[in-house]
Amino acid sequence: MRLEHLRRARILRPDADDLRGPGSRPVAVSAETSSRAAVARLATAALVLSLAMTSVSVDPASSADSAWLPLSAERDVVPSDPLEKRGQEVFDQRCAACHGEIPRDVFGPRFLPPMPGTQALQARYRGELPAALEARTDLTPEFIAAVVRDGLRSMPFFRPTELSDDDLEALAAYLTRNRNGGGPN
Amino acid sequence: MATPPGVSPADFEAALTQFADVVGPQWVFTDEDTMDTYRDAYSPLRGEPDDKYASAAVAPTSVEEVQAIVRIANRYSIPLYTISTGRNLAYGGSAPVYSGSVVLDLKRMNRILEVDEDLAYALVEPGVSYFDLYRYLRERGIRLWIDCADPGWGSLIGNALERGAGRTALPYRDHFGAHCGMEVVLANGDVVRTGMGALPNAGANWQAFPYGAGPLADGLFAQSNFGIVTKMGFWLMPEPEASMTGRIRARRHDDVIPLVRTLAHLQYTGIVNCLFSLNSPVFTGPMDERKAALLDRPNGGSAAEWDDYARSLGRHFWETELRFYGPLNVMQAQWAHVKERLSAIDGIELEDGDVIRFPLTDDQIRRLGDPGAFGIPSLSVFSSQQGSTGHLDASPMVPHSGMALLEAHKVFLREYRDAGIPLTLGFAMSYHTRAFIMFHGISLTLDPEENARARALYARLIQVAGEHGWGIYRAHAAFMDELMATYSYNDHALMRLNETLKDALDPNGILSAGRYGIWPRHLRRARA
Numbered sequence: 001m002r003l004e005h006l007r008r009a010r011i012l013r014p015d016a017d018d019l020r021g022p023g024s025r026p027v028a029v030s031a032e033t034s035s036r037a038a039v040a041r042l043a044t045a046a047l048v049l050s051l052a053m054t055s056v057s058v059d060p061a062s063s064a065d066s067a068w069l070p071l072s073a074e075r076d077v078v079p080s081d082p083l084e085k086r087g088q089e090v091f092d093q094r095c096a097a098c099h100g101e102i103p104r105d106v107f108g109p110r111f112l113p114p115m116p117g118t119q120a121l122q123a124r125y126r127g128e129l130p131a132a133l134e135a136r137t138d139l140t141p142e143f144i145a146a147v148v149r150d151g152l153r154s155m156p157f158f159r160p161t162e163l164s165d166d167d168l169e170a171l172a173a174y175l176t177r178n179r180n181g182g183g184p185n
Numbered sequence: 186m187a188t189p190p191g192v193s194p195a196d197f198e199a200a201l202t203q204f205a206d207v208v209g210p211q212w213v214f215t216d217e218d219t220m221d222t223y224r225d226a227y228s229p230l231r232g233e234p235d236d237k238y239a240s241a242a243v244a245p246t247s248v249e250e251v252q253a254i255v256r257i258a259n260r261y262s263i264p265l266y267t268i269s270t271g272r273n274l275a276y277g278g279s280a281p282v283y284s285g286s287v288v289l290d291l292k293r294m295n296r297i298l299e300v301d302e303d304l305a306y307a308l309v310e311p312g313v314s315y316f317d318l319y320r321y322l323r324e325r326g327i328r329l330w331i332d333c334a335d336p337g338w339g340s341l342i343g344n345a346l347e348r349g350a351g352r353t354a355l356p357y358r359d360h361f362g363a364h365c366g367m368e369v370v371l372a373n374g375d376v377v378r379t380g381m382g383a384l385p386n387a388g389a390n391w392q393a394f395p396y397g398a399g400p401l402a403d404g405l406f407a408q409s410n411f412g413i414v415t416k417m418g419f420w421l422m423p424e425p426e427a428s429m430t431g432r433i434r435a436r437r438h439d440d441v442i443p444l445v446r447t448l449a450h451l452q453y454t455g456i457v458n459c460l461f462s463l464n465s466p467v468f469t470g471p472m473d474e475r476k477a478a479l480l481d482r483p484n485g486g487s488a489a490e491w492d493d494y495a496r497s498l499g500r501h502f503w504e505t506e507l508r509f510y511g512p513l514n515v516m517q518a519q520w521a522h523v524k525e526r527l528s529a530i531d532g533i534e535l536e537d538g539d540v541i542r543f544p545l546t547d548d549q550i551r552r553l554g555d556p557g558a559f560g561i562p563s564l565s566v567f568s569s570q571q572g573s574t575g576h577l578d579a580s581p582m583v584p585h586s587g588m589a590l591l592e593a594h595k596v597f598l599r600e601y602r603d604a605g606i607p608l609t610l611g612f613a614m615s616y617h618t619r620a621f622i623m624f625h626g627i628s629l630t631l632d633p634e635e636n637a638r639a640r641a642l643y644a645r646l647i648q649v650a651g652e653h654g655w656g657i658y659r660a661h662a663a664f665m666d667e668l669m670a671t672y673s674y675n676d677h678a679l680m681r682l683n684e685t686l687k688d689a690l691d692p693n694g695i696l697s698a699g700r701y702g703i704w705p706r707h708l709r710r711a712r713a
Contacts, residue, residue: 007203019381023500032311041255051581052585054271061292061293065295065317065321066295066314066316066317067316067320068316068337068338068560068564069316069320070319070320070323070337070550070556070561070563071320071547071551072315072320073681090271097316097337097564098337098564098567103551103552105552106552106553106554107549107552107553107554108539108541108549108553108554108555108558108559109430109538109539109554109555109558110554110555111554111555111557111558111565112565112566112568112569113565113566113568114554114563115551115565115570116564116565116566116570117567119571120571123571129281134296147220149221150221150428153225153571153573153574154225154566154567154570154571154573154574154575155567156227156272156274156278157221157222157224157226158222158224159219159223159242159271159279159292160214160219161242161244161271161292162271162292163210163294163319181456184405
């Protein structure tokens with residue numbers, strides 16, 4: 001029983017070993033530290049994808065009406081691949097409120113810094129990697145799945161009723177679109 | 186697959202099959218990976234055997250489906266645990282109080298059923314988030330504001346039922362106080378509408394007059410487990426012409442007494458209707474040896490001793506900001522009156538702040554530094570979480586009294602000092618009409634030993650707050666029994682009433698066992 005809980009704790013926090021509290025040296029988290037469960041999930045998703053081709057979910061948990069943004073995102077560049085295009089929408093609807101671009105010129109009174117996800121990655125990587133997720137070229141689908149479903153530090157995890165497995169698959173396709181050969185865009 | 190305690194695998198399997206018949210098999214979750222997403226992302230018990238877990242989850246889309254689910258749950262005595270958007274982070278997230286429960290996930294019930302611009306209200310389902318309603322209004326050019334909790338992905342209904350609050354004007358920022366009318370599915374599957382909603386032809390009156398006739402039932406369904414709220418009406422504020430601020434700084438320890446008395450009376454007369462957050466840079470600053478010693482002086486240190494300490498730090502003792510909403514000339518008159526009244530406090534600093542005019546452009550909204558002050562949802566509040574893996578929020582209620590605030594600061598600071606944990610936040614916010622929420626946040630980590638210390642402090646704060654009559658208004662799911670035990674007048678008469686209601690309304694105990702200390706009869710333990 002005890003072992004079961006430890007295993008679960010491991011799944012909940014893929015970086016359980018590399019965060020040693022305040023003052024610890026930031027350690028880049030790679031796909032190798034992600035949980036086996038998430039890898040298995042992606043393998044299943046890949047299988048489903050291979051059978052279903054690039055079909056887009058008919059009942060997405062993430063939708064334009066349920067976006068976690070006050071205004072619709074403005075996009076100059078939209079991927080031509082339908083899965084990546086859907087992934088960009090999921091990113092806007094579910095990720096951009098924390099992982100979007102930090103506004104340069106803040107309007108009005110200040111409370112807490114906007115874009116907590118981008119701020120956190122800026123503090124963590126200190127320029128060694130881009131703070132904006134969309135500019136990353138090192139992310140793997142497995143790692144993205146692990147972070148979304150297991151959470152990471154102060155980022156909570158997300159349920160399938162908020163972000164479905166189809167949404168996750170599309171998001172992973174979008175955030176890894178530049179992985180092979182592309183630089184930050 | 187885990188099975189709910191006391192339920193046979195065969196009965197559980199039968200119930201899950203019937204749940205799937207109601208909602209579709211893709212909306213019944215039992216696999217271990219998905220069930221981990223129904224844990225508490227900010228659990229103070231992370232990685233420990235007592236961490237709360239669910240056995241399954243079921244996600245309906247309609248009231249009829251909710252009715253069908255509770256009937257099945259009654260048939261097989263399945264414990265359900267209801268969540269709206271499941272984002273009650275720092276208070277338990279989407280995890281059940283009673284481990285092994287089946288989470289009834291209402292996120293898919295996300296319809297905005299009605300918005301009346303003239304009567305300024307919205308009627309929504311539990312899965313509607315602040316972002317959802319804000320976008321709905323903005324996209325349709327409806328000039329009504331919402332008042333949002335700081336994390337914009339939260340549910341209007343879930344937050345109101347937790348008696349959460351936002352940061353615009355009264356009465357809107359008291360989210361339970363600004364609701365009008367509910368629809369509730371009872372444990373037996375019956376559907377009830379409260380207030381004027383009980384009139385078959387109430388129409389807009391459901392959201393216009395909260396009381397109807399007879400006992401007002403609404404309060405029974407907040408912070409409880411007597412029913413499942415499937416609709417709620419909320420009053421919305423017509424967009425003001427502008428907003429302006431005035432900043433206030435007071436030098437001395439005792440200045441808070443006339444400062445609070447004056448601001449409170451201005452609030453009670455409607456001249457100030459904005460949130461004011463009283464912060465003491467002296468009390469909330471880092472603990473040092475002198476401060477630690479002062480807290481052990483008689484009455485936690487005299488005004489003169491604290492003033493001397495504040496001078497040594499070069500800090501003023503109190504600061505706050507008033508944010509008015511309304512026509513510019515009215516706000517200028519309100520602020521002028523506040524300045525006149527407060528000028529009686531020797532050395533007080535009163536500074537005019539910024540003016541923001543509405544409506545905001547899209548570009549302004551994208552660049553806003555404090556969206557919540559204008560009822561615009563965001564997730565910026567998570568910037569306060571850097572370096573932690575979650576937190577526990579303690580939220581004692583302190584009446585609008587400077588004397589009480591002084592005592593509360595010293596009492597709570599002593600607890601943090603003794604626990605060796607730094608006080609974060611710790612300021613008093615006037616969310617409600619006549620009392621402050623004095624927020625404290627206790628950081629959590631991945632280290633079980635550190636989390637055990639955080640839990641011990643949290644339990645102690647519940648106890649100490651209760652002893653002083655500053656009861657905490659909302660607790661993390663792991664501490665609801667401890668919290669409710671402090672509301673013990675006349676040998677726990679309030680909990681006896683709650684249990685009588687529970688037994689009458691939910692005899693099989695299927696709804697959210699343990700929520701706010703209310704357990705069904707078969708799980709009830711003897712009170713100490």
